[in-house]
Amino acid sequence: MKILVLADCESKSLYEYFTPEKLAGVDLILACGDLKWNYLDFYASMCSAPVLFVMGNHDPSYDSKACSGCICIENDIYVYKGVRILGLGGSMRYRPEACNQYTEREMKRRIKKLWWKLWRKKGFDILVTHAPAAGLNDLEDLPHRGFACFRQLLEIYKPKLFVHGHVHANYGSGFKRVDRFGDTTVVNAYDYYYIEYPEKNGNDADGTSSCPA
Numbered sequence: 001m002k003i004l005v006l007a008d009c010e011s012k013s014l015y016e017y018f019t020p021e022k023l024a025g026v027d028l029i030l031a032c033g034d035l036k037w038n039y040l041d042f043y044a045s046m047c048s049a050p051v052l053f054v055m056g057n058h059d060p061s062y063d064s065k066a067c068s069g070c071i072c073i074e075n076d077i078y079v080y081k082g083v084r085i086l087g088l089g090g091s092m093r094y095r096p097e098a099c100n101q102y103t104e105r106e107m108k109r110r111i112k113k114l115w116w117k118l119w120r121k122k123g124f125d126i127l128v129t130h131a132p133a134a135g136l137n138d139l140e141d142l143p144h145r146g147f148a149c150f151r152q153l154l155e156i157y158k159p160k161l162f163v164h165g166h167v168h169a170n171y172g173s174g175f176k177r178v179d180r181f182g183d184t185t186v187v188n189a190y191d192y193y194y195i196e197y198p199e200k201n202g203n204d205a206d207g208t209s210s211c212p213a
């Protein structure tokens with residue numbers, strides 16, 4: 001399965017200079033937040049693959065009518081071609097009452113409410129978030145700090161793939177596009193990136209990451 005991941009900025013290469021071959025063979029699109037509705041709708045209209053998304057900390061409140069061509073997977077496990085995909089958007093809370101921001105305790109509460117879905121689906125294969133996990137490509141400042149409960153999800157369920165955004169490539173020299181955490185491939189979806197799922201021939205040098213089977 002060829003997966004296109006998106007997050008945080010509208011890619012000039014992919015969007016403004018779009019050509020059909022850039023979406024050729026894409027089976028699934030995962031959007032990790034802070035992207036305009038019309039940007040996501042563009043891919044939904046130009047590609048037959050479903051567009052699944054979570055909310056970023058700069059996104060407004062979710063409006064199903066505003067992004068009707070895409071599928072919001074917040075607080076849900078969406079199954080596509082047998083692959084279980086869990087969505088948890090938002091960032092660490094750094095502004096009181098801000099939309100799509102959560103304290104560590106609030107995010108833990110969201111995950112706790114998913115117990116029935118996690119039990120019924122017997123876990124998940126891909127975790128899609130906006131913020132990173134604590135200690136995995138996050139930053140020290142509160143707005144870009146990762147959630148410890150995301151790390152716990154990885155430790156317990158051992159998904160094949162964890163895709164997040166929020167940490168931009170221009171934030172510093174420590175940016176990592178692809179990382180590993182145990183059995184999980186971790187991908188920062190900033191801008192856009194292609195992922196081969198599951199792994200075929202390891203990591204490719206042409207902008208494609210492969211995930212272990």
